[in-house]
Amino acid sequence: MEIGGIIAYLVSLAIMAGIYAVFCLGLNIQWGYTGLFNIGIAGFFCIGAYATALITTPKPTGMYAHYVQQIFGLNLPFIFGLLGAAIICGVIAFLIGIPTLKLGEDYLAIATLGIAETFRLIFNNEHWLANGPRGLMGLPQPLQGLVDPRHYNYIYLIVVVIIMVLIYLSIERAIRSPWGRVLRAVREDEVSAGMSGKDIFRFKMQSLVFGAMVMGIGGALYAHYTKAISPDVFTPLYGTFIIWVMLMAGGSGNNKGAILGAYVVWGIWIGAKFMTDFLPYTLKARAPYIRFLLVMILLEIILIYRPQGLLGEEKKVSKLIE
Amino acid sequence: MAELIVYGIVLGSIISLGAIGLSLVYGILRFANFAHGDFLTAGAYVALFMVTGVLSWIGIPDNTFGSLSFGWRMVIAFPISMVVVGCVAIALDRILYRKLRQKGSGAVMLAMSSLGAAFIIRMIILIIWGADSLFYRPGLMRPALEVPLGIKIRPDQILILFVVLFLVVLLHLFLKKTKMGKAMRATADNMELALISGINTERIIIWTWGIGGALAAAGGILYGIDVQLHPYMGWNFLIPLFAATILGTIGNIYGALIGGLTIGIAQQVSTAFLLPTYKLAVAFIIMILILLIRPKGIFGKE
Numbered sequence: 120m121e122i123g124g125i126i127a128y129l130v131s132l133a134i135m136a137g138i139y140a141v142f143c144l145g146l147n148i149q150w151g152y153t154g155l156f157n158i159g160i161a162g163f164f165c166i167g168a169y170a171t172a173l174i175t176t177p178k179p180t181g182m183y184a185h186y187v188q189q190i191f192g193l194n195l196p197f198i199f200g201l202l203g204a205a206i207i208c209g210v211i212a213f214l215i216g217i218p219t220l221k222l223g224e225d226y227l228a229i230a231t232l233g234i235a236e237t238f239r240l241i242f243n244n245e246h247w248l249a250n251g252p253r254g255l256m257g258l259p260q261p262l263q264g265l266v267d268p269r270h271y272n273y274i275y276l277i278v279v280v281i282i283m284v285l286i287y288l289s290i291e292r293a294i295r296s297p298w299g300r301v302l303r304a305v306r307e308d309e310v311s312a313g314m315s316g317k318d319i320f321r322f323k324m325q326s327l328v329f330g331a332m333v334m335g336i337g338g339a340l341y342a343h344y345t346k347a348i349s350p351d352v353f354t355p356l357y358g359t360f361i362i363w364v365m366l367m368a369g370g371s372g373n374n375k376g377a378i379l380g381a382y383v384v385w386g387i388w389i390g391a392k393f394m395t396d397f398l399p400y401t402l403k404a405r406a407p408y409i410r411f412l413l414v415m416i417l418l419e420i421i422l423i424y425r426p427q428g429l430l431g432e433e434k435k436v437s438k439l440i441e
Numbered sequence: 442m443a444e445l446i447v448y449g450i451v452l453g454s455i456i457s458l459g460a461i462g463l464s465l466v467y468g469i470l471r472f473a474n475f476a477h478g479d480f481l482t483a484g485a486y487v488a489l490f491m492v493t494g495v496l497s498w499i500g501i502p503d504n505t506f507g508s509l510s511f512g513w514r515m516v517i518a519f520p521i522s523m524v525v526v527g528c529v530a531i532a533l534d535r536i537l538y539r540k541l542r543q544k545g546s547g548a549v550m551l552a553m554s555s556l557g558a559a560f561i562i563r564m565i566i567l568i569i570w571g572a573d574s575l576f577y578r579p580g581l582m583r584p585a586l587e588v589p590l591g592i593k594i595r596p597d598q599i600l601i602l603f604v605v606l607f608l609v610v611l612l613h614l615f616l617k618k619t620k621m622g623k624a625m626r627a628t629a630d631n632m633e634l635a636l637i638s639g640i641n642t643e644r645i646i647i648w649t650w651g652i653g654g655a656l657a658a659a660g661g662i663l664y665g666i667d668v669q670l671h672p673y674m675g676w677n678f679l680i681p682l683f684a685a686t687i688l689g690t691i692g693n694i695y696g697a698l699i700g701g702l703t704i705g706i707a708q709q710v711s712t713a714f715l716l717p718t719y720k721l722a723v724a725f726i727i728m729i730l731i732l733l734i735r736p737k738g739i740f741g742k743e
Contacts (some may be wrong), residue, residue, distance in 0.1 A: 219735075
């Protein structure tokens with residue numbers, strides 16, 4: 120491969136890792152700072168992606184409408200897609216939080232898992248909603264006409280990095296505020312945070328919704344990158360667990376760790392692909408399973424031997440304390 | 442409708458086997474074992490390995506019993522698979538969960554570790570057997586019997602109900618009559634009190650995993666006999682298993698039995714109105730309703 124090809128490949132790698140970093144940041148709000156056990160990230164991934172697809176594409180007309188069904192198509196710019204994805208994911212998170220956040224942490228896990236599977240089923244079976252298993256395509260990309268389509272990925276990388284940094288800065292800001300300190304108090308000891316007069320349910324709900332909105336943006340960024348989405352993308356493996364491995368590897372409770380983890384694990388994931396290319400022909404079809412097996416073993420090793428991850432949590436978040 | 446209810450009881454009895462184990466583990470170890478669904482899958486595939494591999498190699502005849510779809514090979518493979526998966530569950534505890542317990546990691550870390558274990562089991566199955574659906578006996582015609590009320594039921598399904606009944610009675614006797622069973626109930630009731638009374642909790646934990654894994658394996662094999670084998674079969678059971686466990690109150694095995702039957706019937710009856718692929722969503726909606734109305738389940742004390 121000549122040098123230009125390698126750079127193009129690295130750019131596509133950096134875009135995907137950046138999108139995963141957004142999910143890690145969202146999960147870090149929920150798990151890293153508040154201890155909310157969300158194992159249905161794929162659900163928010165899916166909802167965010169579909170929300171932006173419906174908002175930014177036009178409703179098919181004429182001949183085209185025979186092949187593509189979708190409930191509506193607003194044909195609005197990219198930025199509205201991002202906002203819409205965030206808002207819808209926030210609403211879904213709010214609804215799922217009502218029955219589960221007052222109960223033990225496992226209940227939220229089971230419920231988020233259920234919502235992820237349910238939404239995948241709905242998008243798969245309800246053709247009128249978003250074209251069923253064939254999914255939607257032809258999503259617009261921001262600043263599309265600016266450069267030659269062959270080099271468009273450079274622009275999109277910049278878009279992803281800017282959004283990632285904005286989200287990073289806003290979470291850092293929120294977490295260093297009194298609000299952020301309450302979240303960590305809730306995580307460490309719910310009872311004593313409650314005794315200090317904090318409304319536990321409310322803070323947990325805010326964290327759940329905030330995190331889900333960030334995940335919605337992640338889903339939207341993914342959809343505009345691939346330009347085509349279908350329900351089979353949002354599986355528990357690609358949509359949820361690889362993100363957990365990234366956050367645990369990078370260091371939960373640390374936003375820099377969340378981003379670092381996304382890039383490191385995505386690098387390992389892609390690197391493992393090169394390794395499985397050397398497998399004998401008969402095993403090649405099974406290569407993705409072998410890769411996932413390795414990633415899951417990595418997770419177990421991290422959980423047992425280095426639960427704090429690469430960077431670990433910053434114990435002091437205020438700049439004023441020495 | 443009557444037919445759907447009967448099918449629901451068959452499905453529900455399989456869910457119950459998984460839910461009883463999940464409930465036991467949940468009650469005694471206090472964490473949500475997300476690998477439980479994949480114990481079902483593991484059980485089904487270990488039996489497949491025995492039936493089509495080992496047992497045919499050592500020359501056990503392949504005849505079937507009358508109108509049932511299996512014969513001696515399955516009768517031998519069934520208990521072996523239960524033992525193997527029971528051992529897998531115990532091994533996972535030794536390798537992963539016990540280390541986390543000793544480090545004082547929280548219940549969520551254990552749950553996450555079990556989630557990783559679930560994928561490890563499934564990936565191994567996918568690597569060995571691939572992603573296609575498999576059958577214990579491919580291409581076998583399975584005629585149904587006509588019983589009163591116009592219900593069509595296969596002999597296999599009637600046998601499934603008897604096998605589940607047998608295993609539940611066996612478990613009941615174990616918990617009520619044996620010393621280990623009593624100690625397990627005591628531990629599920631109150632861990633601290635059990636410790637003070639000199640009960641060896643590590644041994645209890647081993648037994649809990651063994652029984653939970655074995656029952657799940659039985660459930661997986663029975664589903665494989667009734668429907669088919671698929672690497673994701675157990676994962677698709679996970680939400681119904683949790684729904685049944687929560688409905689029947691965590692830690693209560695009789696509750697898990699009733700919860701399993703309820704979820705199974707609800708899932709099958711729903712196919713009269715909804716696409717069958719929504720079965721999983723039906724279990725999920727029931728679970729959310731329970732959480733809203735009675736989070737401690739039908740046998741829970743407020």
